[in-house]
Amino acid sequence: MIIPIMEVKERILADNDKKAAETRRVLKENGVVLVNLMGSPGAGKTASLLRLIYLLKDELRIGVMEADVDSDVDAKAVAEAGAKVIQLHTGGLCHMDADMTAQGLEGLGLDGLDLVFLENIGNLVCPAEFDVGADLRIMILSVPEGDDKPLKYPLMFSVSDVMLVNKIDAAPVFDFSFDKASGRALALNPGLQIYPVSARTGEGFDPIANLIRQLCRERRPKL
C-alpha cells in the first residue's frame, strides 16, 4: 500500500529534542518501534531496507516513510515488498527533523503497525544532527565510499547505534579495509554495532533483523 505523496514542512522549533522525546512517548504508547536509516546517496539504504522487510514481514507489520528531496522512485518497490509506505517530500531540505518525522508518522498512521522505518535523505551530514525520536539509528557506509569516511563525517558515526558496511562483496574491487573503517568508527563511538552486509546478495542481514525483532518484542511482548 502506498499513501500519496506528503509534503512535510519544516517549522523552526525551539527544541527539536523535546519533539523527539514526545515522538518516543507516542511510539511507546502505540507499541511501535521506529528505525532511522541513514547514509550517503547510493549507499544502499533502499536495498538494505528491502532485505530487512523480507526477513521481518512475516512476523511484524511494517510501515515505511520514504523521505526524499523530490521524487518517489523507491516507494513502489518498498510497497511491493510488503510494507505500508508513505512518500515524504522535504521540499529541498537535506534532512528530516523531529517535527517533520512526527508529521510523517501521523500521515502513515501507527495503528496496525509494529515497526516503522524512516529512510532518511541520502546525506552523511545533516540527518546526523537531528534526533527524530527513533529507537534505533542505523547508518550505512558502502565499500566504494572509502574507509576514511568516519574521519570526514564523524557526527554520523557518533550518533548511530548500528553501522552496516554495505557492498562488502565489492571489497576486492576497491581499496577498502573493513578493519580500518571499523576502527575509525569505534574510536568515535565505542558502542557502535558493526555488520558487513551485501544488499545485492542478501549476505549478513540476519543479526540486524534479530536486533530489530528483539526491540519490537520488548515493546510489544505479545509478538
Added chain:
Amino acid sequence: MIIPIMEVKERILADNDKKAAETRRVLKENGVVLVNLMGSPGAGKTASLLRLIYLLKDELRIGVMEADVDSDVDAKAVAEAGAKVIQLHTGGLCHMDADMTAQGLEGLGLDGLDLVFLENIGNLVCPAEFDVGADLRIMILSVPEGDDKPLKYPLMFSVSDVMLVNKIDAAPVFDFSFDKASGRALALNPGLQIYPVSARTGEGFDPIANLIRQLCRERRPKL
C-alpha cells in the same frame, strides 16, 4: 603548501547571489578561474581533483580550498600533488555558500594563482542550492551510487555544467547504465557535459582538463 585550518562562519546574507556575483567580479579582476567540485561522500572528489592537478600543474598555478565539516585528511595529499591548499571547516554545515567561499578565497589569497578548485562538502543536496561564484560547476556521480540519482537529487544535476561519471572501471560489478544516468541527467539539464572517468586509473580526464585550460586562457590571455 598548506595554509592552517580556517573556520569559515555562516553569516545569513540577504542575497547569496549578490555575494556570488561580487566573487565573480573579484576573480575576473585577478585573472583567476574558480571551479566548484561537488558530489556525494566517496564519489571521488579528491581523487578526481588530484588527477586534474596532475594534468594542469605544469601550465597553471593552482589553489585548492578543501571544505570539510570537520577534518583535514585530504589537504596533505592535495598539497603534495602541487597545489596551494587551504583547509576550510564549516563547523557542521553541509554546504559552502558564497560568503564562506569568499572568506576561503581571502584566506587562500588569489595573488599568484590562475585556477582555484573548491572541493565542496560531500553532499548531493545542500551544495547545489548555493551559487558560490564559480565559473564552472563540476559534479561527480560515481557508478556504485546508481544510475537513478538524477531522479532523486535533481537540483544538483540541474545546476552543474559538467558531470563526471566516476569509477567507470567498476561498471561491470554494478548494475549501472551510463546511458540511463546520462539520459536522466540530460532530461534535467540539456546543456550538461558528461564524461565517463576513472580517478583510480586516470582514464577520461583529458577533455575536462582541456575545458578548464580553455577557461583559464580566456580569462588570462597571456597563459
